[in-house]
Amino acid sequence: MLLRGRIANCVRYGCQVLALIHECTHFTDVFDSTDDVYGVTVSLSFWAQDNPEKALRNADSLTCYIGFKG
Numbered sequence: 001m002l003l004r005g006r007i008a009n010c011v012r013y014g015c016q017v018l019a020l021i022h023e024c025t026h027f028t029d030v031f032d033s034t035d036d037v038y039g040v041t042v043s044l045s046f047w048a049q050d051n052p053e054k055a056l057r058n059a060d061s062l063t064c065y066i067g068f069k070g
């Protein structure tokens with residue numbers, strides 16, 4: 001719960017934790033992610049609904065999944 005609160009603050013103010021998660025998803029032995037869309041915003045979810053295959057490999061989509069799933 002504490003982590004979720006910190007991540008909520010990250011969305012409001014920007015955060016090194018989200019940047020670190022984002023960058024880690026790019027490692028080829030992690031997700032080998034792409035940067036099709038940047039930004040942890042509501043518009044990302046709309047884009048993902050129209051581009052589900054790309055969303056599965058998009059770094060910020062994975063960042064949201066890792067950071068907010070719980």
Ligand SMILES: [Zn+2]
Pocket residue numbers: 022023026034035059
């Ligand atoms: Zn990136």
